[in-house]
Amino acid sequence: MLDDNVVFKVVTYGSPEYIAATALRQAVLRTPLGLTFQPEELAQEKDHIHVVGLQGSDMLATASLVPEGEYCKMQRVAVKENLRGSGLGSQMVKFCEAYAKSEGFEWIYCHARDSAVNFYLKNQYTTEGDYFEKCTIPHILMKKFLR
Secondary structure, three states: OOOOOEEEEEEOOOOHHHHHHHHHHHHHHHHHHOOOOOHHHHHHHHHOEEEEEEEOOEEEEEEEEEEEOOEEEEEEEEEOHHHOOOOHHHHHHHHHHHHHHHOOOOEEEEEEEHHHHHHHHHOOOEEEEEEEEEOOEEEEEEEEEOO
């Protein structure tokens, strides 16, 4: 059950919280597609910004931010399945946006799964371009101006 004690924070690559976040991402984003995060893929995250949403020691949500000039890419957004629709995902996205803005980024964007487009639209993201395939499913570029 979600309550007011959810804490959002940035965690260090390789830390126990990062490992728990990776397990959540695997369960939510990859396992349903029959895919697995590869060690080489995770090694590329060393310089990314890792955000988690915790309730005590329970990992509820996670996302990664990838700095790219004036843009910050938000990727691998995952919320524990039983908490979808609770507002937790929107809270985490707002934390990511505030963090990106505080770091001087002008824009935040993501490659949204087709099933997540309405979620991002509700959070004031706009679509750009056409759908493309990524991880075997349709995605579309969505972005938001932070300034």
